[in-house]
Amino acid sequence: MKKMIALVLAVMMLVPAFALADNIIKIGVYEPASGDSGAGGKQETLGVQYANFKTPTVTIGDTEYKVELVTADNGSSTDKAPSAAQKLVSENVSVVLGSYGSGVSIAGSDYFKNANIPAIGLTCTNPQVTAGNSHYFRICFLDPFQGTVLANYAKDALGASTVYCLGELGNDYDQGLITYFKQAFEGLGGMVITESFPTGTADFTSYLTNATAYGADVFFCPVSIAYSTQIIQQASAQGLAIAILGGDTLDSNVVADATKGTNVKVVITTFYQEGANEEFDTGFKAWLNENPDMLTNNGGNDVISAVSVMGYDGYYTALAALQAAGSVDGAAVMAALPAVTIDGVSGHIAFDETGDAIRTSAFVKTVNNETGAWEFVTEQSVSGN
Amino acid sequence: MKKKNNIGSYITLGVVILIYAAVFIAEQTIPSTSMLFTVLKKGATYALVAVSMNLLNGFTGIFSLGQAGFMLIGAYIYGIFTIPVSMRGQVYQYFDGGLVQFTLPIIIAMILGGLAAAFFAFLIGLPVLRLKSDYLAIATLGFAEIVRAIFQWNGLGPVTNGSNMLRSFPNFNDFNITDAQGNVTVYLSTLIPFIMSGICILIIVLLINSSYGRAFKAIRDDEVAAEAMGINLAHHKRLAFCISSFFAGVSGAMLAMYQTTVQAKSFTSAMTYEILLIVVIGGIGSVTGSVLSSFLFVACSEWWLRFLDEQQMIGDFQVPLLRNGFRLVVFSVIIMIVVLFFRRGIMGDRELWNLNFTGRRKNKGDGK
């Protein structure tokens, strides 16, 4: 009997050993799968997984490597981030993708830095993620840009003179975007009132009342999906008459579903609008519909979120960097990254000297209250950015 | 008896030296990316805070749930005073670089963090320590929540950076010795937290075994009798509370170094509960137990049980139930089993240096 067990154990040990015999390259996916940003993190991961499904191998030099994704859940919280980051480091990944949420990205940053692993931010828009770092890159636009776009839109298209901003306490994404929005909007001569709610808040009724009481024309809440759905539903119950404005985090079918059937007007800025790339759209949807688990992770339907597109582009950026480096070593990839350019689904990607993508335009979308679908409003760019 | 005591102490000393040597050697030989070091660093940090909580809950009989609040204070004070001036513009991006425009040495900032925590403990202790067991627990829990709100308040932004993250302060990796090219020659990033934690725990052990420590234990056993023995309850409770908070503050600073970033919102009551569970698993009233269970707890939650969170295949068979979160379910079940059936925890109220190494078991009084 004992021999049997020993044999079984030995076989079990051998199976992964055989698998290791192939050339494998590991890419870390550092994303929240739980917590307030869990829904967004899962959608971003889906983009990466889809790209990996389409292109499971990469040829570096003359060797073909199988790409293995290693995921780590940072739980949307900065105190769980270190161990998630450390897990990727201990798995010896060559490059890290993520994270959804700027705070967790910053919190994990030093771990990647110390291990000489480059990281590519997909949708973390806070400037602090890449500032002063040589190892963190990013393929999306930044908050100063997004804030300005939103401010312009609020002023010009929505005709707002007073904006009420609500963010989560201690969330770097919310607070950063609100700050840049405030700068831009006040620069345009508007008035901005900002308030913050503690993590875990469920009752937003008083904040909504505050917005009305201040006489705000726009309710700006660039918060995570979990809070934004709550805000939208409570706004609907209170009959909030003004538009809710949000950042890229709100670009999710979960938010669209919450808005469906209400009278709340929701306007957001984002990276991608469904329909811009037919090939990607159909491929991604087909893939989602084939995998029930994936469909669940996408919020139950096959509406494409911009973050999935960014995940997809991020994966190819990483592959391009690996090929350019000609090595699987993190340091070499890091050195190669600044020069990498690709034409992604979300547009052309090239890095500036801080490691940020050079982007000049953002999409503005709104939810159709009847169908619950995202509708394209405009593509907005800012001069000088 | 005295002789045996000494044997225990020597054995303990030997074990401790061996552990430190092993840590040092492991650090030089095993790649620094290994999960082992994460566990050791976090374990050392948690060991200190668990022992500090044990000093209150286990040795003085004060059921306090304010530990996370005091850690927060320590972590913030450390962060605020050690961020390099050149980085302050970036960290305090919304507050024009903040008010504090100097840095303190790491050790001074850590001690200052502890002192600040102790000071807050002194203030809150004046009224709160008069309360009885569970009222005290809930009042300290509330206090921790209040501290969290204060540190997140935008009004204090120039000092605390509001609700935003503090970062860029020296962390454990900065203790590594590097050569001119920036390559690490001697790894100390795990040994240093061990030394910090070790010194603090040693001080707590010395305190527990001093005249004051006996007074604390007397209060725990019987407040009325302790008072009749001339022990000033208010004074001694406050003393234990402040000392415990001091070390909680220091461990907060260590946690900051471990995490490399600090944010008030992560110091929740859930954190205090976690530390309390560590203390319970280790054995209420045992320093050795708290230290052991800290490392076990961290290792299980960060490392050994991680596989439960991922789908595993044995051959073609996919193990059921395994997916994100299962680790924590298993973990909670283990904790409940300990709480219900092994109430004395790993060590009960015994210590490594009191264990009977000669093999003869002495008749122990019935421990409750």
Add this chain to the structure above:
Amino acid sequence: MNVWDTVFPYLLSGISVGGQYALIAIGYTMVYGILRLINFAHGDVFMVAGIVMVYIASSGLPIWVCIPLVLLITVFVGFLIERVAYKPLRSAPRMSVMISAIGVSYALQNLVLYVTGGLNKQYPTIPWISDTVVIGPAKTKLVTVITPILVIALVVALVLLINKTKIGMAMRAVSKDFETSQLMGIKINNVISATFIIGSFLAGVGSILYFTNYPTVIQTSGAMPGLKAFVAAVFGGIGSIPGAVIGAFIIGIMENIIKGLDVILFKAGIISGPMGLATFSDAFTFALLIVILIVKPTGLFGEKVTDKV
């Protein structure tokens, strides 16, 4: 806009959430009255009731089946927790039981985290009580109005139960003197189970009302309302049911007033711009707790208990 119009919406929110806290607070206060135990898991029972509703409703059962089913399951969960986690520790020190309660809370949260994958779950819309109504200067869901009425009705029923029925008499006896009532032939375990069943039932009702108002459930959803309800119970004088209810309403109202304090002060011309005082909406509850514990440790309606030397 006059002062009343400014303050009214906050009062309305406060009364509504206060009523929901009250339903949780009763469970705390009853359990404490009998076992002298802060049932830390009570807030999580409330959360579990929410999650159970999410899953039952998604199975397609009609809502009038879902509601009683949810209440039944919640009651069972409460009963089970008592039997598994507290009963074996009946003779253990109080600290052990409290730690067990914290352990249960931890376990429930982690279990729900596992089941939901850590994602927010959308609470189903319950017809009628989700309808929007206009009251004075504010628009809100009907549930806001129903909550205080339902709370008062339930409290009256509960007080009648405690004062008029046999089990109620047994409860009062046990809360006065645990050992003696045991000697008098009262089946302690039945009384304690009944307490947990009533507490969980009310938490279940509270959860339906609360999540109809704030329709997202996650594993930590019960923690804050639970703590606040406990504070309400202490504030009103632990062991006193009317005290817990009044405490809960006060806390609910104060919390919402603080969220709107910037606006109110701003409108009144006292401050010139927002000061971010809303940050303290949660902290205020705890400050209130500490103050009441220091000034009047027995709460508003609590009875003084003297320790014998």
Add this chain to the structure above:
Amino acid sequence: MSNINDSVLRMEHITMQFGGVVAINDLSLEVRRGEIVALIGPNGAGKTTAFNCITGVYEPTNGVVYFQGKPIALNHPQGKMIRQYAGSEADRYKMLKPIVHTPDRITHMGIARTFQNIRLFSSQTAFENVLIGTHLRRTSNVFTATFRLNAREEKRNREKAEELLEIVGLKDEMNEKATSLPYGKQRRLEIARALATDPSLLLLDEPAAGMNPQETDELGSFIVDIKNRFKLTVFMIEHHMNLVMDISDRIYVLDFGKQIAEGTPEEIQKNPVVIAAYLGVDEE
């Protein structure tokens, strides 16, 4: 007994009322230097309450307690109690400022006590129990104590504790857990612990409770012995009449919170009121 006016403890018009219940009413008594005085009375007479009033566990409702001529507790009915007060001498101390001390202050002044329902520190050894008694006379602070800068004091205290254990005959059991000792030894340990606080007045609350006649006899001579050895004054509550009559210089008798008799053992034995109180008299 050198000086008859050498009063160590004096209670004046002490009344202790809990809510509406008067536990002690207008109790006045005196214990002089070097005496052994006993306080006796049926169960529930208020004897332990009197001890608690002296040691600061309770704040008396009315009256003064003097220790070595200085008031250590003084009170008069206040607040709600003014209306509720059912004792006598309500106005006597009205103009004086109340004096309240916590029990540890009282112990510091030199009054040590034992408890009726033994209150040893259960998790500690006999030796540690006594050692804790030496804590209040410390000169070290928490810093010097932690870093062992008080080694000489610590050594002295350990020697003292050991010596005390030897005196009470527990040297051999010094490393046993206190609560694992037999009953009689626990009582002796409590006395040793009280002695460690260097008292001048020792309050013993039923030191012979639960002892057999032989142990009780031994205890009697033991009390006299330590009284002489440490130049103590002893004030004790006791039910064993043999012990009380053997060693007491004077006796106070309490019934239903009121003092009903005072005198030497011989006087008390003959006092009809006392006999009535203990045996119950039909006519009353």
